[in-house]
Amino acid sequence: MAESNFSFKRLARDILRNRSATAGVGIIGFMVLAMVFGPSFVPYEPNDMDFMAIREVPSWTHPFGTDAVGRDVLARVLYGARISMLVTIIGVTLGGAAGTMIGMTSGFVGRWVDPVVMRFVDLLMAFPIFVLALFLMLVLGFGIQPVIFAIALVYVPNFARLARNTTLAVKEEPYVQAARLMGQSNLRIMLREILPNIAAPMFVQLTVGFAFGIVIEAGLSFLGLGVQPPDPSLGVVMADGKDYFLAHPWVITLTGLTLMVIILGLNLLGDGLRDILDPRLRKRSMA
Amino acid sequence: MTDTPIRSDDVALRIRGLNAGFRMSDGYLPIIEDVSLEVRKGEVLGIIGESGSGKTVTGMSILHLLPENAETEWKVFDFLDLDVTGMDEEAFRDLRGNRMAVVFQDPTGAFNPAKKVGWHFHQVFERTAVKSPDHAIRAKDWRNAAIDLMRDVGIAHGANVLGQYPHQLSGGMLQRALIALVLAFEPDLILADEPTTNLDNIVERQILDLFRDLQKRLDSAFVFITHDMTIAATLCDRIAVMYAGRIVELGSTKEIFDDPKHPYTQGLLATALALEEKSGERLQEIPGELPHPGALPPGCVFAPRCPHVFGRCETERPPLFDLPGREVRCLLYEDDDVSGR
Amino acid sequence: MSLAAEARAAGADEPLMRIDDLTIRFKLGSGLSGIMSDLPKHLDAVDRVSLDIRKGEVLGLVGESGSGKTTIGKAILRLYDAHQGSIFFRGTDITKLRGSALRALRRDLQMIFQDPASSLNPRQTVRTVLATPLLLHRVCPHDEVDRKVDEILTQVGLSPIFRNRYPHELSGGQLQRVAIGRALTLSPDLIVADEAVSKLDVSVRSQILNLFRDIQEELGTTIVFITHDLHVARYLCHRIGVMYFGKLLELGPTNEIYENPRHPYTEALLGTLKPTAKDDAEVAVAEAGEAYNPTGTTVGCRYYARCPYRVDHCQTTHPPLENISEEHSVACYEWQRIAQR
Numbered sequence: 001m002a003e004s005n006f007s008f009k010r011l012a013r014d015i016l017r018n019r020s021a022t023a024g025v026g027i028i029g030f031m032v033l034a035m036v037f038g039p040s041f042v043p044y045e046p047n048d049m050d051f052m053a054i055r056e057v058p059s060w061t062h063p064f065g066t067d068a069v070g071r072d073v074l075a076r077v078l079y080g081a082r083i084s085m086l087v088t089i090i091g092v093t094l095g096g097a098a099g100t101m102i103g104m105t106s107g108f109v110g111r112w113v114d115p116v117v118m119r120f121v122d123l124l125m126a127f128p129i130f131v132l133a134l135f136l137m138l139v140l141g142f143g144i145q146p147v148i149f150a151i152a153l154v155y156v157p158n159f160a161r162l163a164r165n166t167t168l169a170v171k172e173e174p175y176v177q178a179a180r181l182m183g184q185s186n187l188r189i190m191l192r193e194i195l196p197n198i199a200a201p202m203f204v205q206l207t208v209g210f211a212f213g214i215v216i217e218a219g220l221s222f223l224g225l226g227v228q229p230p231d232p233s234l235g236v237v238m239a240d241g242k243d244y245f246l247a248h249p250w251v252i253t254l255t256g257l258t259l260m261v262i263i264l265g266l267n268l269l270g271d272g273l274r275d276i277l278d279p280r281l282r283k284r285s286m287a
Numbered sequence: 288m289t290d291t292p293i294r295s296d297d298v299a300l301r302i303r304g305l306n307a308g309f310r311m312s313d314g315y316l317p318i319i320e321d322v323s324l325e326v327r328k329g330e331v332l333g334i335i336g337e338s339g340s341g342k343t344v345t346g347m348s349i350l351h352l353l354p355e356n357a358e359t360e361w362k363v364f365d366f367l368d369l370d371v372t373g374m375d376e377e378a379f380r381d382l383r384g385n386r387m388a389v390v391f392q393d394p395t396g397a398f399n400p401a402k403k404v405g406w407h408f409h410q411v412f413e414r415t416a417v418k419s420p421d422h423a424i425r426a427k428d429w430r431n432a433a434i435d436l437m438r439d440v441g442i443a444h445g446a447n448v449l450g451q452y453p454h455q456l457s458g459g460m461l462q463r464a465l466i467a468l469v470l471a472f473e474p475d476l477i478l479a480d481e482p483t484t485n486l487d488n489i490v491e492r493q494i495l496d497l498f499r500d501l502q503k504r505l506d507s508a509f510v511f512i513t514h515d516m517t518i519a520a521t522l523c524d525r526i527a528v529m530y531a532g533r534i535v536e537l538g539s540t541k542e543i544f545d546d547p548k549h550p551y552t553q554g555l556l557a558t559a560l561a562l563e564e565k566s567g568e569r570l571q572e573i574p575g576e577l578p579h580p581g582a583l584p585p586g587c588v589f590a591p592r593c594p595h596v597f598g599r600c601e602t603e604r605p606p607l608f609d610l611p612g613r614e615v616r617c618l619l620y621e622d623d624d625v626s627g628r
Numbered sequence: 629m630s631l632a633a634e635a636r637a638a639g640a641d642e643p644l645m646r647i648d649d650l651t652i653r654f655k656l657g658s659g660l661s662g663i664m665s666d667l668p669k670h671l672d673a674v675d676r677v678s679l680d681i682r683k684g685e686v687l688g689l690v691g692e693s694g695s696g697k698t699t700i701g702k703a704i705l706r707l708y709d710a711h712q713g714s715i716f717f718r719g720t721d722i723t724k725l726r727g728s729a730l731r732a733l734r735r736d737l738q739m740i741f742q743d744p745a746s747s748l749n750p751r752q753t754v755r756t757v758l759a760t761p762l763l764l765h766r767v768c769p770h771d772e773v774d775r776k777v778d779e780i781l782t783q784v785g786l787s788p789i790f791r792n793r794y795p796h797e798l799s800g801g802q803l804q805r806v807a808i809g810r811a812l813t814l815s816p817d818l819i820v821a822d823e824a825v826s827k828l829d830v831s832v833r834s835q836i837l838n839l840f841r842d843i844q845e846e847l848g849t850t851i852v853f854i855t856h857d858l859h860v861a862r863y864l865c866h867r868i869g870v871m872y873f874g875k876l877l878e879l880g881p882t883n884e885i886y887e888n889p890r891h892p893y894t895e896a897l898l899g900t901l902k903p904t905a906k907d908d909a910e911v912a913v914a915e916a917g918e919a920y921n922p923t924g925t926t927v928g929c930r931y932y933a934r935c936p937y938r939v940d941h942c943q944t945t946h947p948p949l950e951n952i953s954e955e956h957s958v959a960c961y962e963w964q965r966i967a968q969r
Contacts, residue, residue, distance in 0.1 A: 017312070177707060182760065182761045183761075184764065193749055196751040337832070338829055487693055487856045559830050562833075562834070562837075572838060
């Protein structure tokens with residue numbers, strides 16, 4: 001596996017050298033800045049209605065225009081992007097952590113436990129995301145929390161599978177046997193010997209997960225299954241705009257473009273990271 | 288592609304001034320420097336060196352099989368009567384595919400895991416069918432030809448093996464099958480890189496015997512890379528000893544074993560033979576470690592570990608001195624140089 | 629064991645470890661395909677082996693791959709469960725231990741692996757590797773760990789500079805030294821070295837073998853040294869056991885085995901050491917390796933198929949291991965004929 005110890009400096013240098021990763025970092029960096037600081041620059045609150053200025057075309061006062069009840073779309077998009085990203089990141093990370101733990105333990109313990117756990121994981125994977133989300137709504141009610149859980153659940157199988165498979169490979173390595181011979185408990189072995197050595201593909205999976213996770217979030221919110229209006233999330237804003245799309249396409253188009261750019265950035269970042277972690281193994285000097 | 292004939296003597300491979308290294312994330316890392324060698328048809332040249340000596344990189348350079356981030360350059364690279372230096376990649380790949388064979392440490396890489404062993408033989412026979420009418424006839428009856436070859440390499444049930452997949456054979460069997468394929472292929476150049484390191488003593492002996500047979504039957508030039516001097520002794524006509532990316536001694540096997548000149552060669556031989564003695568005393572060691580390619584000592588690369596080091600060794604890089612029947616890269620032999628350097 | 633018996637045993641030269649009729653069985657072909665085929669369902673990698681390991685000795689286990697030598701080494705360390713039989717260590721049958729009792733045993737039995745690079749966690753520094761067992765088993769207090777780590781590094785011939793290095797920065801020889809250091813941290817009674825020098829270059833091999841020698845002489849650690857290399861075994865071991873497909877064929881003092889082998893297989897193995905011979909014995913060994921089907925249901929002598937001394941009686945049951953002199957035992961009905969040669 002990866003043969004070098006992790007250092008931020010080296011990571012930064014490798015990122016700069018990879019075009020995909022640099023672009024990804026650039027886009028996401030910009031987005032994050034916009035989300036964090038943007039709202040302070042925009043003079044409007046996302047929920048401020050102004051019935052004197054409904055469905056306005058983009059202008060200097062309203063760069064993204066306004067919606068049917070006069071809310072400034074740019075403000076809504078910025079806040080919405082923030083919420084979307086947060087929901088996605090928390091959800092995917094939660095799912096990733098849980099999935100990794102489940103998969104790693106299952107793969108490590110093996111015997112009869114592994115096939116049983118993996119069948120449960122398969123079962124989870126078989127559920128369509130929206131059915132899952134709906135179910136969670138029924139149980140937990142509407143709002144941000146159920147969406148986070150829904151996204152987390154969607155990603156558990158993904159990470160569990162990956163973690164399990166990489167664990168199976170690492171488990172057989174002599175250094176794990178050596179750790180066992182040292183008398184280390186199974187828990188210690190999993191945390192100290194296995195986890196650090198399966199971490200790399202997990203991180204890549206995480207960034208890839210973010211990219212699709214945000215699509216899931218937007219989709220759920222669009223359908224009304226996620227973040228509830230009037231709280232903006234990108235999906236909610238688009239849902240608002242869909243009713244009058246033909247007359248006033250700006251809302252849905254500009255929001256959609258924003259979403260697209262975010263996803264593009266995350267994808268580029270994920271691709272770049274995957275490249276960086278891979279040829280690092282190839283760029284050795286053939287001892 | 289330039290294929291102006293140079294000289295049709297019996298030198299199959301001639302390399303002069305080969306340098307190679309890798310572009311790493313923090314700069315260029317030189318691995319081998321000023322490597323020059325010649326191999327005649329039907330001759331076995333051994334390249335001896337420990338891990339990190341550059342022997343594998345040398346072999347891979349010859350075959351253009353280095354990874355993407357490698358950079359190579361040479362002053363002369365002749366293969367048979369072709370000047371390969373200017374050749375483009377595709378032409379070289381053609382040449383390599385038709386005239387060169389490689390035997391690696393792990394034979395599995397040479398086989399397509401999704402195809403049976405028989406398929407591989409069929410491919411080779413088809414390819415060689417164009418060489419002569421005899422070859423064409425053989426290609427028609429390739430199954431029997433394959434079984435015969437496999438018997439030659441010690442595979443008793445060749446017919447069964449033809450129908451098996453590579454992963455179903457043991458390491459030793461697969462290596463034998465590969466040698467049979469090489470026999471069928473009749474290449475002009477064979478490169479073997481530590482082909483027996485993974486095998487047990489006993490199987491190793493047999494495989495080495497097979498290589499000897501190979502060499503007798505074919506007229507190929509044979510480059511044999513290994514870290515084990517005793518193996519080299521049984522198989523090679525001439526030996527090139529490499530250390531830290533340079534050839535430090537070059538000469539006939541017998542002469543080098545009788546009279547090793549470079550201190551490193553002497554140390555290698557001593558440690559290799561020590562185990563075979565029955566003395567039971569402490570084994571001879573070469574103290575210290577190989578230098579890192581990026582941090583070579585300023586003078587002779589072996590100086591820090593050399594028992595005969597003296598003043599100039601630490602500041603001057605010795606060239607390869609020409610002695611009668613031997614080349615040595617050591618200042619101790621400066622005065623014996625016959626080339627008038 | 630009763631107290632009286634224990635006292636008696638302590639007075640006599642009780643072996644450090646007694647392996648009694650041990651069988652290690654691996655299941656084969658699980659799943660549907662296994663059930664459908666008529667291949668045997670299990671492989672006895674170690675087949676009813678009995679063996680004493682004496683305190684302070686270096687016991688060599690030699691054999692080809694598949695002989696079971698590695699399996700028995702791992703079985704000693706409880707990395708495998710016994711199908712049948714016992715391993716007595718300090719009066720207790722360790723095959724029955726579980727949980728915390730098993731963990732407590734870990735202090736006393738350690739292992740050194742074949743591939744030094746993969747025996748160390750690539751993400752841990754040398755310091756972490758050595759400190760972990762020290763802290764886990766409370767060998768020394770927290771504030772003394774660094775000092776102890778340096779002490780161990782010096783003991784295995786590495787400078788304290790290596791403390792903060794990662795495995796990928798070390799050479800094969802250095803890695804193996806760290807692995808040996810790690811094994812020594814708990815001052816174990818027994819170390820199993822599984823092909824510990826096979827992957828090292830010849831000159832580095834000498835260094836590590838010397839290190840093993842030093843450790844053994846200075847600390848009196850008992851070592852089970854598993855190898856396929858007969859030269860290495862001869863250099864390092866006091867006694868040698870020859871294994872073949874799960875069976876122990878011969879056991880005795882090193883000199884005795886090398887000078888007066890009494891089993892046909894041992895004789896053939898030793899024949900391969902001679903640099904020139906390619907006689908019948910060698911061929912016998914050669915084909916033997918490929919001939920025996922370990923999952924078959926042979927009841928007779930495992931070596932029957934290729935034994936030049938075989939008689940009908942040999943097919944009935946595998947010969948038991950019998951003492952032919954005080955220190956030398958052989959599992960062969962015809963050993964006297966070999967003695968006569």
